[in-house]
Amino acid sequence: RRTAAQIVTTIVAREDSSLKTWPELLPKLMELLNSGSENHVEGSLGALRLICEDHTRQLCEQEFGEQLNQMIAKFITLFHLPRGDLRAAAINCIRQFILPLPNAFLMNMDSFLKGLLDLHKDSSAEVRKEICTSLCLLAE
Numbered sequence: 001r002r003t004a005a006q007i008v009t010t011i012v013a014r015e016d017s018s019l020k021t022w023p024e025l026l027p028k029l030m031e032l033l034n035s036g037s038e039n040h041v042e043g044s045l046g047a048l049r050l051i052c053e054d055h056t057r058q059l060c061e062q063e064f065g066e067q068l069n070q071m072i073a074k075f076i077t078l079f080h081l082p083r084g085d086l087r088a089a090a091i092n093c094i095r096q097f098i099l100p101l102p103n104a105f106l107m108n109m110d111s112f113l114k115g116l117l118d119l120h121k122d123s124s125a126e127v128r129k130e131i132c133t134s135l136c137l138l139a140e
Helices: 003-013 025-033 038-054 060-082 084-095 103-118 125-139
Strands: none
Touching: 003 038, 025 038, 025 060, 025 103, 038 060, 038 084, 060 103, 084 103, 084 125, 103 125
16 A cells, blocks of 8 residues: 555656646545545555645645645544544645645634644554644644
8 A cells, every 4th residue: 555655646746747637646545535445545545645745835726726625624534533643644644734824724724723632632642743743833
């Protein structure tokens, strides 16, 4: 799953390719988050995490606004997954959009903050680290 996520993001990162030339990618990855399969969720969230990290600027463009809004809203719902590494990955995906502050992030900010506060005593150190990093970025 990790290798597949890296291959997907490597293809998207090529100069002659982008998220715009593979329009089916984000909707399919989001669909897999809803599949109910832990393997699908882990794989698609891994790919989305890398895409959010590597293509933040492109995702903040106006043409991705509605898609990004749906992605952020979905990531917030993943804060309640049973596995800490998946909760941390969901926070990490959203965290990439704190400093660019696209409208999609602003529209979901209240839910994001509530979700972070709900997790403040999470058993996962990785989740608590993501919460702290996110709050520090918001304070900037």
